[in-house]
Amino acid sequence: MLPNPKLELINSPSKSGEEIQYLFQGQSAGEIPHEEFEGKRETTVILRNGKQRIIFTGLGKKEKLSSVIVREATGVAIRQLLSIGAEEITLNLLGLSDHLASAVEGALLAAYHFDDFKPADRKRKNSLKILRFMVLNSKSEEMQSALLRGKIFGESINHVRHLGNLPPNEVYPERMAEESIKLAMKWKLRCHIWDEKDLIKEGFGGILAVGKGSKSPPRFIELEYQGGKKNQKPIVVIGKAVTFDTGGISIKPAASMEEMKYDKMGGCAVLGIMQAASRLKLPLNIIGLIPSVENMPSSNAYRPSDLVKSYDGKMIEVLNTDAEGRVILADAIAYARIHLKPEWIVDFATLTGAMIVALGTRRAGVFSNQDSLRDLFCIAGHQSGDLVWPMPVGDEYDEQIRSEIACVKNTGGRDAGSCTAASFLKTFAEETPWVHVDIAGTATTAKALPCIEKGSTGFGVHLTIEALESWTKKN
Numbered sequence: 001m002l003p004n005p006k007l008e009l010i011n012s013p014s015k016s017g018e019e020i021q022y023l024f025q026g027q028s029a030g031e032i033p034h035e036e037f038e039g040k041r042e043t044t045v046i047l048r049n050g051k052q053r054i055i056f057t058g059l060g061k062k063e064k065l066s067s068v069i070v071r072e073a074t075g076v077a078i079r080q081l082l083s084i085g086a087e088e089i090t091l092n093l094l095g096l097s098d099h100l101a102s103a104v105e106g107a108l109l110a111a112y113h114f115d116d117f118k119p120a121d122r123k124r125k126n127s128l129k130i131l132r133f134m135v136l137n138s139k140s141e142e143m144q145s146a147l148l149r150g151k152i153f154g155e156s157i158n159h160v161r162h163l164g165n166l167p168p169n170e171v172y173p174e175r176m177a178e179e180s181i182k183l184a185m186k187w188k189l190r191c192h193i194w195d196e197k198d199l200i201k202e203g204f205g206g207i208l209a210v211g212k213g214s215k216s217p218p219r220f221i222e223l224e225y226q227g228g229k230k231n232q233k234p235i236v237v238i239g240k241a242v243t244f245d246t247g248g249i250s251i252k253p254a255a256s257m258e259e260m261k262y263d264k265m266g267g268c269a270v271l272g273i274m275q276a277a278s279r280l281k282l283p284l285n286i287i288g289l290i291p292s293v294e295n296m297p298s299s300n301a302y303r304p305s306d307l308v309k310s311y312d313g314k315m316i317e318v319l320n321t322d323a324e325g326r327v328i329l330a331d332a333i334a335y336a337r338i339h340l341k342p343e344w345i346v347d348f349a350t351l352t353g354a355m356i357v358a359l360g361t362r363r364a365g366v367f368s369n370q371d372s373l374r375d376l377f378c379i380a381g382h383q384s385g386d387l388v389w390p391m392p393v394g395d396e397y398d399e400q401i402r403s404e405i406a407c408v409k410n411t412g413g414r415d416a417g418s419c420t421a422a423s424f425l426k427t428f429a430e431e432t433p434w435v436h437v438d439i440a441g442t443a444t445t446a447k448a449l450p451c452i453e454k455g456s457t458g459f460g461v462h463l464t465i466e467a468l469e470s471w472t473k474k475n
């Protein structure tokens with residue numbers, strides 16, 4: 001269920017720290033034995049007072065305090081309070097009013113729980129109904145807009161997570177298209193969908209090839225937000241949405257195949273980014289593109305050795321049908337380059353298992369054909385908490401994917417699997433500034449994070465908004 005608590009701002013009764021006593025009638029924080037609670041990150045202590053509970057949540061070292069730390073500490077506290085049945089929570093931000101937006105976001109992220117399909121008697125019984133934040137000046141415009149900003153981030157990311165957690169018999173390419181239309185109506189975006197007939201007519205050979213093994217037909221989705229001037233060049237945000245990746249004819253082993261329902265997270269992230277950009281009224285023109293397919297083996301599926309013509313006419317030699325993400329992204333990137341003439345392109349994709357080998361599950365790899373664009377995303381990663389690390393692209397990898405009989409092969413062997421995948425995409429960006437974020441590891445989490453339960457994480461929304469905002473400031 002998507003949490004939707006009533007959000008309120010109230011004034012702190014004092015400026016010092018007396019508010020603790022006000023809340024807790026007589027007992028102050030000073031009475032918590034230091035051995036019991038040192039204020040370390042991801043630790044809490046709960047005190048009782050009749051029906052009331054007070055939780056203290058650790059922020060770690062003062063010198064290291066940041067928005068991300070406030071968000072996570074809030075998440076830890078909220079998750080714990082919800083697990084003991086709380087429905088009404090007041091967060092005292094003490095001296096941390098500057099971090100209000102992060103606290104709101106953390107609370108909303110922590111309140112999301114995926115139990116729609118559980119039997120009623122095993123669903124969580126309580127839900128967060130009222131969420132109050134105690135700040136110094138609750139009526140100020142600054143506090144009001146911080147509250148809204150946190151709400152926008154929390155809701156956009158939760159929406160991404162929820163769509164991601166839904167199973168592939170619920171979310172297939174047509175459903176991705178329906179969700180996009182719904183989103184566009186709600187947040188005033190323009191939306192255009194290419195169905196399989198349109199895709200044939202207009203030569204989206206990559207999307208068609210990967211999609212044709214499935215009874216569920218492919219879709220290509222375009223969402224447009226116009227927050228800038230009419231003639232201002234757009235920024236294009238692309239997301240891989242393979243609603244289920246069996247591997248196709250190059251079929252994956254059964255173990256863990258169920259995780260491939262998350263192979264749509266790049267596309268889901270684009271929906272979150274478009275929602276957040278529109279609600280935050282960014283002064284930019286942004287176009288979201290989502291190629292969506294189901295990668296299935298069948299008598300109609302594409303095969304190893306097929307030669308596929310991408311949107312810009314480049315021929316792709318298919319060596320492994322499980323390297324399908326790059327084949328559908330090729331069409332989307334080429335379409336963006338040719339028709340949208342963007343300022344720059346960013347794509348999000350759960351593209352390679354090799355990315356997890358290289359960086360693990362908490363940091364995504366960032367590849368780009370322009371150093372300044374890569375830096376923009378690396379800095380945004382640090383600020384947003386969507387952690388990333390720079391990865392290389394270069395001629396040395398191009399060689400690995402050069403085809404003897406076509407333009408490029410869709411695999412480059414075992415070595416540097418994430419880099420050769422990026423190099424493949426770079427071929428379709430040509431001279432257009434482009435950045436690729438491989439979220440194979442970070443799109444999901446196998447165990448709960450401070451704000452995020454097991455399942456999809458919504459990675460990329462915060463990162464991209466942060467990047468867009470700092471790019472706007474510089475340009």
Ligand code: BES
Pocket residue numbers: 245247263320322323324325350351352353354410411412417440441
């Ligand atoms: N969706 C997978 C990548 C993936 C693997 C994401 C594990 C998350 C967790 C992608 O389509 C894929 O299958 N990639 C292959 C490429 C290979 C055949 C060149 C891979 O990584 O094994």
Ligand code: MN
Pocket residue numbers: 245247321322323324325
């Ligand atoms: Mn695959």
Ligand code: ZN
Pocket residue numbers: 242245263322324325350351
């Ligand atoms: Zn895939």
